[in-house]
Amino acid sequence: MEFDFARLKPQERYKLLTALVVPRPIAWVTTLNPDGSVNAAPFSFFNVMGSDPGVLVISVGNHGRARPKDTAANIRRSGFFVVQMVSEELAEAMNLTATEFPEGVSEVAVAGLELAPSAQVPVPRIARAPAGFECKLHSVLEIGRNRLVIGEVLHAFVQDEFIADAERYHVKTEALRLIGRMHGRGGYTRTREIFEMPRVSYEEWQARQAEKA
Template sequence: MEFDFAQLKPQERYKLLTALVVPRPIAWVTTLNRDGSVNAAPFSFFNAMGSDPGLLVLSVGNHERTRPKDTAANIKRRGFFVVHMVSEALAPAMNLTATEFPEGMSEVEAAGLELAPSVHVPVPRIAQAPAGFECKLHSVLEIGHNRLIIGEVLQAFVHDEFVADAHKLHIKTEALQLIGRMHGRGGYTRTREIFEMPRISLEEWQARQMEKTP
């Protein structure tokens, strides 16, 4: 079956993209509202996109056709945000912060989250999150009705219990029990089942080809 994106509506493209591009990591983002209160919201159109400098990119849409979501407006106004990784234990709280609460109602309070000060940015962290990144806004790229927010990472943080060797930067990734976004309105996946597949060198591949030669 072939699907011509030029012939599809935006929501139809969304259904295909989210059904096929899986699993997607979740950016649980905190920003500062205009009144200084903390906004928290999750986004699954997100990933790391570079290490020199460290870059995270997330796509944040609009409430309606033209009014940006609070996260996008806050990042543009303040220039800073914090991205948290979501553990399985925090999944219900993360999901609750996606609720369209009325203006003035705090997602942080509703989800029972605790905040902690960041090191390099004025935006607080979610204290319970096992790991995350403090970011400053690098640029915003708008393509059609897509808004790509590019953040430069200033600081990474990981709870001590998940650090195997700080000097070597070895993280107990599996112990984080992070979750990812799948398809549908409520599809998620765990990251517990990991398999190893070492990269094959050119020499190893050539040796295998020689073995196949009669």
């Protein structure tokens, strides 16, 4: 089956993209509201995009057709945000912060989240998050109704229990028990099962071809 995106409605494109690009990591983003309170919201149109400098990108939509979501408005105004990774333990709390609460209701309070100071940005972290990144706004790229928030990573944090070798920057990735988004409104996946497949060097490939000859 073939699908011409120019002929599809946005929701139809969304269904295909989210069903096929899986799993997607979840950016659990904290930002500062104008009154100084903390906003928390998850986004699955997210990934890291480079390491020199460290760069990540989050796609943040609108409330309705025009008004930017609080996360986008807060980042534009303050220039800083924190991206937390989501563990299985925090899945329900993360899901609660995705609720469209009325103005004045704190997602942080509803989800029972404890906050902690960040190291280099004014936006607090979610204290129980296993790992995350403190970011400053690099730029915002708007393509149609997509708003791509590009952040430069200033600081990374990982809970000590998940560090295998600090000097070599080795993390116990499986132990983080992170979750990702799948298809549908409520589809998630675990990252407990990992398989190893070493990259094949050109010399190894040549040797294999010689054995087949």
